[in-house]
Amino acid sequence: MLDVQDITMRFGGLVAVSGASLSVPKGAIVGLIGPNGAGKTTLFTIIAGFQAPSAGRVAFGGQDITGKPAHIRARLGIARTFQIVQPFAGLNVRENIAVGAYLRHARRADAHARAEEVARRVGLGVDLDKPAASLTVAGRKRLELARALATEPLLLLLDEVLAGLNPSEIRDIIPVIQAIRDDGVTILMIEHVMQAVMNLCSHVHVLARGRMIAQGAPRDVCADPAVIEAYLGKGAAGRIEAGEASDA
Amino acid sequence: MMRTYLPILAIVGLIAAIPFAVTSNTALNFVVFVLIIALGAQGWNLLGGVGGQFSFGHAAFFGTGAYVSAILQVRYGLNAWIAMAAGILLGAAVAWGIGFLSFRAGLRGSYFALVTLAFAEVLRILANAVPITGGAAGLLLKLDIGVLNLQFASRAAFLWLALGCVAAGLVLCRWIMDSRFGAQLVAVRENEDAARALGVDVLAVKLKAITVSGALTAAAGCLYLQYFLYLDANIAYGVWISIEVLLAAMVGGRGLVLGPLVGAFTLHGLGDLTKQFAGGIPGIDLAAYGTVLILVVAFAPGGVLGLLTRLWTRRAAAQPAGGRA
Numbered sequence A: 001m002l003d004v005q006d007i008t009m010r011f012g013g014l015v016a017v018s019g020a021s022l023s024v025p026k027g028a029i030v031g032l033i034g035p036n037g038a039g040k041t042t043l044f045t046i047i048a049g050f051q052a053p054s055a056g057r058v059a060f061g062g063q064d065i066t067g068k069p070a071h072i073r074a075r076l077g078i079a080r081t082f083q084i085v086q087p088f089a090g091l092n093v094r095e096n097i098a099v100g101a102y103l104r105h106a107r108r109a110d111a112h113a114r115a116e117e118v119a120r121r122v123g124l125g126v127d128l129d130k131p132a133a134s135l136t137v138a139g140r141k142r143l144e145l146a147r148a149l150a151t152e153p154l155l156l157l158l159d160e161v162l163a164g165l166n167p168s169e170i171r172d173i174i175p176v177i178q179a180i181r182d183d184g185v186t187i188l189m190i191e192h193v194m195q196a197v198m199n200l201c202s203h204v205h206v207l208a209r210g211r212m213i214a215q216g217a218p219r220d221v222c223a224d225p226a227v228i229e230a231y232l233g234k235g236a237a238g239r240i241e242a243g244e245a246s247d248a
Numbered sequence B: 001m002m003r004t005y006l007p008i009l010a011i012v013g014l015i016a017a018i019p020f021a022v023t024s025n026t027a028l029n030f031v032v033f034v035l036i037i038a039l040g041a042q043g044w045n046l047l048g049g050v051g052g053q054f055s056f057g058h059a060a061f062f063g064t065g066a067y068v069s070a071i072l073q074v075r076y077g078l079n080a081w082i083a084m085a086a087g088i089l090l091g092a093a094v095a096w097g098i099g100f101l102s103f104r105a106g107l108r109g110s111y112f113a114l115v116t117l118a119f120a121e122v123l124r125i126l127a128n129a130v131p132i133t134g135g136a137a138g139l140l141l142k143l144d145i146g147v148l149n150l151q152f153a154s155r156a157a158f159l160w161l162a163l164g165c166v167a168a169g170l171v172l173c174r175w176i177m178d179s180r181f182g183a184q185l186v187a188v189r190e191n192e193d194a195a196r197a198l199g200v201d202v203l204a205v206k207l208k209a210i211t212v213s214g215a216l217t218a219a220a221g222c223l224y225l226q227y228f229l230y231l232d233a234n235i236a237y238g239v240w241i242s243i244e245v246l247l248a249a250m251v252g253g254r255g256l257v258l259g260p261l262v263g264a265f266t267l268h269g270l271g272d273l274t275k276q277f278a279g280g281i282p283g284i285d286l287a288a289y290g291t292v293l294i295l296v297v298a299f300a301p302g303g304v305l306g307l308l309t310r311l312w313t314r315r316a317a318a319q320p321a322g323g324r325a
Helices: A040-048 A070-076 A093-101 A108-121 A137-150 A167-182 A194-200 A218-223 A225-232 A236-247 B002-016 B025-050 B059-074 B080-104 B109-129 B155-177 B180-190 B192-197 B202-228 B239-252 B259-277 B284-299 B303-315
Strands: A002-011 A014-024 A029-033 A055-060 A078-080 A155-159 A186-190 A203-208 A211-216
Touching: A002 A040, A014 A029, A014 A040, A014 A055, A014 A203, A029 A040, A029 A194, A040 A078, A040 A155, A040 A186, A070 A078, A070 B192, A078 A137, A093 A108, A093 A137, A093 B180, A108 A137, A108 B180, A137 A155, A137 A167, A167 A186, A167 A194, A186 A194, A194 A218, A203 A218, A203 A225, A211 A218, A211 A225, A218 A225, A225 A236, B002 B155, B025 B155, B025 B180, B025 B202, B025 B239, B025 B259, B059 B080, B059 B109, B059 B202, B059 B239, B080 B109, B080 B202, B109 B239, B155 B180, B155 B202, B180 B192, B180 B202, B192 B202, B239 B259, B239 B284, B239 B303, B259 B284, B259 B303, B284 B303
Parallel strands: A014 A211, A029 A186, A029 A203, A078 A155, A155 A186
Antiparallel strands: A002 A014, A002 A055, A203 A211
16 A cells, blocks of 8 residues: 655755665554664655655555645545644644544534544544643544544554553553554554554564664564664674573 | 624624714714724734734735725726726735745745735835826825715715625635634644645645735725725835734734724724823824733733633633634
8 A cells, every 4th residue: 555665865964764665555554663763753754745755755555656745645545643743732622633524524514523423433522622732641642643533544654642651541542543443544653662563563664773674573573683783782682692592 | 503603793783883873973984994994904814813824914915905996996997896896806816926925935924924014015115106006196086976986975884885895704704714724724823734734735725815815905905995085105005004904803812703893993992092082192092002912912812802702701610601703
């Protein structure tokens, strides 16, 4: 469904992403992990159309969308959430979600009905009339998710929707994400919470210092020496292995 | 749905009744002038209040409406109604042009404000120089009373005409606020990136807003011309009108449909009252303006209407207040 090929992004002399490729099959939940500063969010903004890559191409459903602006991609069915939540602070929860719903529903009544339906699905049903600014961190994350869902996307890009949540809030939201996938929405998620990655993702890509260093099933990727070294430093994998060997 | 139009109906009805209660020419002059400002301010409010794009140059639209209408009547002998329609259309076109240049360049906030101010000033200087506008001498519309000429013997008739325009503007703004376009415009004000991620074409929404905004303010310019029958560059394109429409919307309650009308009456009401009591001091009404603006900015960022709604909600805390105005 999504094909990212050899994306390179330079900011002046800094190469944030270098020749990164990944693909997301229809109906899957694919994870994108990597240490801080690896370029994950940069890659996301390129996929969502907020930045044009220095090189490479992005294809969605077989169509090249590299040159298309963000709002056109949203119409094609790509929705994103923001790592740093971006609520419409002056509006209430219903109005926030309705902006997303208006993408496919021109009439106010339809858009609002759709917004209420989505709000209930992500667990914001009781907060519909609350100002968005009054929501807790967990509530704002749900709002990000709800707004994106209200655009009725085919592909949902989740940028650390679980960051900043406590363990019980994470437990609550994992089934919500699973249910979204079960409804036929393909998901690509950046996530640091490994518990969620292990539970949700069928496939994981690892980005470190702008390069894709590994991919595969979550369990295999976590055991990959290159991945361990990217997080813990050069030689870490060897030391861990040596430690395990001497324990045995 | 109709319920949301009730406040508009009530306030328009109230103003329509004024000529039956008051016959003093001074009072009627006052109301007509305030209505013209209110109409211009409705234009500003759509772009600045609802859309969050603060313009400091709505004189560009006011003046274009007025000049186009005046030139067509004086130089080409066109019917006043058609001239007014042309004035509104060209005002909207100028607005689209200014919007296209500045929004496409990504100008926001104070940069957008400064660029709009610059456009209005350029137009003012041009209008002062070229012969078709009458230059510094201005344009005088021939006094020729008749409905076809949009000139009325009675001030009450003109009041109703201006009120009709204001009412049409109010209904249009209310309708926009309840539509998809309105929701997208508010979303652009609140957070452009988030709006873009939800499929909102930010540039298109801003252009639509500035075009409608320009049309409304141009209509106010046309009314001004028909009432005072005289125009020069400093009236049409002067900074005064840019400030008037901005202040009225801010003081009344920006982003609220009735804000500009309430604000125009509040500002000019207070200004005139001050003049009555301290008429001997020149410019005292302007000092009153300044005071009101400072008070509003400091204590009632939602304007007079925002303040009233807040007090009302506090008093009737138990029952939900109908906060939409």
